[in-house]
Amino acid sequence: RPAFSAKPVKAAVIFSVANPGNAAGWDEGSYRGVRKLIDEHGWDVTVAEAVPFPRLADTAANYAESGYDVVIFTSSGHIGAWNEVSPKYPKTLFAMMSVVNALPKAANALAFSIDIYGYGVMGGMAAALASKSGTIAAVGGAPVPGLITWMSGIIEGAKSARSDIEVLTAFSGDWSNVPRAREVTAMQIERGADIIVMNAGGSTRGVLDAVETAGVQCIGYATDVYAESEKSVLTSVLMNIPSWYEALALAVDEGRTEARIENYGPDTFTLADMHGKLDGAVETTLRDTIGRYQRGELTVAVVAHDVK
Amino acid sequence: MLLLDPEFLFGLLRIATPLMFVAMGVLIAERSGVLFIGVEGAMLVGAFAGFLGAGLLGSAWLGLVCGVLAGVLCGAAMALLTVSIPANQVVVGLAFNIVCAGITSFAFRLTASVAPSRTPLLEWPVAEGTTLARWLGHLPPLTVLALALSAATAWMLFRTAPGLMLRSAGHNRHAAASAGVNVGAVRSVALLAAGAFAGLGGAALTAGWIRSFSDDVTMGRGFIALAAVYFGRWYPGWTIAACVIFGIGEAMAFRAQSFGGNPHLYLMIPYLLTLAGVALAGRAQGPQEAGRTEP
Amino acid sequence: MTMGGSLPGAGEDPVRLAGICKAFGPIQALNDVSLSLRRGEIHALLGENGAGKSTLMNVLFGMLSIDAGAILVDGVDVSRGWSTRRAIAAGIGMVHQHFSLVGDYTVLQNVVLPTLRWSRPSVDWAAERRRLAALCQEYGLTPDLDARVEGLSVGERQQVEILKMLFQGSRILILDEPTSVLAPQQAEALLETLRRFRDDGYTVVIITHNLDDAMRVCDRITVLRQGCKIDTVRPSEVSVDEVAGLMVAHSGAVPVRARSAPGRDVALGIRELRVSEGGRSVVDGVSLDIRRGEVVGVAGVAGNGQSELAEALLGCRRIEAGRILIGGEEVSAAGVAERRRRGLAFVPEDRHAMAMVGGMSVAANMALQTIGEPAFSRFGVIDRAALAGNAQKHIREFGIRVHSPAMPMGALSGGNQQKVVMARELSAGPSALVVSEPSRGLDFAAGAYVRDRILESAGSGVGILLISSDLEELMLLSHRIVVMYHGRIIGELDASDYDVNRIGLMMAGIDPQRAERAERQGTPAARAVLEEQAC
């Protein structure tokens, strides 16, 4: 277990996206968390952005060697590096702030993870119940495991809420090509989808633009993207990412840094304000259904679809 | 079939329009005898300026203007390096691209706090409901602008005195010089115009199409425009056609993804198409001076 | 008999150059050169290769800046900010040695180009065309105004260049080595035209290496040597030899040795050779036997298949039909390297384009085709000592003027470049040599030397095919002369009955019989036939 000598805690945060503060979604959420560490907990934080995946391990090791107390990974893409590095530097605490289901063999590894499937279910339910056309689409970036689980959740969630629903799925192929994301989304809309559930990272704005131009609605990922496009954001399924960073800070302060995965379930997710975009009745049933699922009164089968 | 489907048609026009602007820029530069490899960088700078301008000034059209101005600056830099000094055109271009990639994403971060992350929608600057508005209807404004400017470029190059002088500088600088054409001046002017077009193209991509900016948002589209010019054998008409063909390719790629299969495989289509086009264009009797570096 | 700037009344001279100095890096190309040009004169600039002729005229035409001195136009000093544009505006026009036309523009476009202005974007082509047509009328020039310049013959291009000058209103016409690329009759016609310009009050300057031309048509001759002006003289007052004396520091030309008798067996055999270019056959069934030690001259107006014939013989041009034999062995199918190995040597007409790599050293250029041989490389590794030694040897025996063999070939003057090429080709110990325009653009000393080497190697048993547009040269060197017209050999003369006029007619495609008749009627008629056939 790492012992923290002098305050302030010296931490490094690793992002794979460029310019996370501006990424509309998951990474922006993480970035807000980081700001909390700096502003509210007085941590001395260095942010490494746009770190290519193959370079993750080196970068993390580099921090550990140059005497950082905490190294924070922000994406499930970082798990490999997490597993590789944390055993090597027992003095440093390696925190994973993303979807994981197993710990590395090390006492100094800590994870704040979410039930990404459950998260998908909520999005699917919301979309299905809000859809008029009976067709919804999930648009994602690169086809990575976490994203596939999320989409499976959407499919099952949608079907459980509305059996006749058709769920389209599409990937733009990466996390940065905005035009590509835009056109891929436009095509889903063209195929009948009137609600888009999105998780496109850096290319989110491409999705938003397609949705806005076509005059349909979309559901934001992780953070509330209403401000990005008031016209076309129905709601966002919020996961309170900053709170995980709070928890991390607390754990460090109280020295509770033993290896564990703190899992945040559906009960921690919330549906953002809909600004009266749905008529009362629909919104009530929607919120009610989702509420029942969050309270566990309504169970949804866990099926792994191999979405393409 | 596909082409008659309006959604597809508009999709491919959205893709092709920025290319058209940029390609016109490349065409002008090369006709004057300068190989404009730096176009990718100029387009990227224009894209950022367009995004920033549109966001801060609250008008996509003003964003385009900013793009043009930024492009002109790039053109001036190019002129300084490849005409006044002059250094090797290809390598200057490549270095210029790298620098622009750095500068734009750097500036993007500096301005992230002040500029809105998405720019206003670009519409015809005419009052709603007027007959004119109804006439213009769904015509994509930028595509119309692109075609108009291309026509103007063609006319300028092949029908006017400046055009004749410009092309002579590109074909044989010694002949041009001994005919009293100030080759350096002609090329500098050409590069300013080329930069303006490249910048406009970039702005058309951000302020006119995706309404946001991200690092290296042009992703090689400047190079595609370059290829389009070779494909079009340095003739505006054919070059526009080449841009459209690329648009078709990329639009098809996007579409094909919904048939399943790996998106990246489909995304090779437009590049292969362009390659095929360049091959078909064959022994391109381009401006013989383009690429040469002599004081 | 010194004249020029110091003359009384020189003030009215349309152009005066005073104390011009110009250096290219270490090379002092012009050193305190003064010169004045008058209205209504033809003024010749003579000098060896590298004497500074082109440079001086480039200065006057505003293409080169000067280090010192003054340029006076109509008595006004215009040196400051002098440019091509200004020169043209001041009524000065120039035809460069290597023509400067925009190849893919039409004649009309090329001629109009210098008159265009940014301030007048739109062009009234109809009007320009009328003006130009009128001009052609006046001086009997007959180019097709809508033909692309690329497709034109050398003579036609030169006409376009001249029209360019007239059209932009030049009163002072400069021509750099205008005749060196023309066939005799064309040259004659050009000089005739120049005379008419003079009579119309134009000032004409020609740079030339042809002393006779200068003596015949010029009013004054200015001689440059190594960047310095030696003198300005009147032809009427001096002899050719005097002028020649002025041009060269060292004692004049090398005497050309007598032709030695050719041997028996055939060095280079050509049988029914046919080469075609874009459908039409440019070499059309040529048969020729060149015996060891024999020099066979090929006369013909440029563009009648001589260069194609040469390239076909070398093997860098596909042959349609026919056979080529070197030393009796068939090589029709062999490539360039193979033919060279069989003893073929080749000196192309355009050395800048075909015979040298300007950026590589003189030494490298001297081993261009032999670098692969054991003499210069072992297992693909170059023996640099051998390379240098070889170069030194040739530089000595060919008297090539160059600081060191390491100097880049491009920095040599044309004469010396040609010597390098000759040295390379002859040192390969060939049995057959195909040589085109060996002395084009060379001053007579260099020219005479090159010719001497040709005869010498003939003497040592090399069979030589000599292609030249210089009839004097052909008649001087060849045992017999064949005339090519439209890719065919239309006539052959033996050394015994050489006759310029007759060859000239054949070059114009008039068969010998008609030539006989024309000859009996006398030259003027003949020339008439000629002009009708020329274009």
Added chain:
Amino acid sequence: MVHASVTTEPRGHVLLSARFLLSAAVMGACLALTLAILLALAWAVGVSPWMVLTTLLDGAAGSSVAAAATAAEAVPIALTALAFYIPYRTGFFNIGAQGQLEIGALAAMFVVGAVSAPPALTLPLALLAAAAAGGLLIVPSVLLKSWRGASEVTTTIMLNLVAVEFVMAMVSGPMRDVDAFYSTTVQVPEAVRLPGGSLHAGIWLTLAIVVVAHWALKRTVFGFRLDAVGGNPLAAVVAGMPVRRVYFQAVLVGAAIGGLAGGIQVLGVLHQVAEGWSKPWGFTGILAALLGGSPGGILVASLLLAGLETGGRNMQAMTGVPAAMVYVLQGLPVLFFLALRAMPLVRFHLDRKEGL
């Protein structure tokens, strides 16, 4: 550069020749200018210039680890530089080194996965595959140029884009490591990696290649013919040189080296091909080729640019300045160099042709 490409090397000792000192001075000036701008930028984003400077130098060569990293980083730059430079001598612009590198890496990865031979055999096999793949990728360009006269500048750029998408398709498709949390191939097993750890064998291999190339271009008939064909193809034909063959050889050799760069990078450093695995080494390489002007010079230039890269990364990670700064850092000195290098005075002295 064009002139430089045809000059033959100076007489006497390179290190003592005046032109070497001059070019060194020019280079120094460029770096100084760049550094000044860098510090200004740092100040603009509110980072202490001193921190920036120290972290930069520290990351570039502050420790043996850093130095080794820089050396390793120089490998792909130097090799792609040769991939550009060798064809360039014949007048062929190979802008496709990046694509050749990507494909080469993929090919090496494929061999590692597919071949089940002893490491001692698999390793060289993988490197060969990389080179072959690189060479293969340029074939369309060279054929299109000689058959259809299509400009290689555009075709190689297009092939870059094709290669990148193809690699992505493979690592997110057939060659994907299903357990990984992002699109990547499996890791190269320890046994098949280039030996030597951080100073891996690829570095020495690269060194060897550079030396051989330097010697071959200056001292062999191959280099001589390259210059002739590049300087005046027509004269080369007339001299009976196998122009087309020389030209093909140069281009293929170059592209193969480009492919090898990818192979070495994946077998020696990154051990996997993944989404966003590569940096624009291929383009940096072109810059190095220009700065260097000869294989020897390329080596120096590559180390310099690599230092800026590793140092820049360290600077970014330690001070939090935007990663974009690294590109500015690499591009600017080259632009300055181009500008200065082309100034008439400098050019006159650097291009003065001496020696054989």
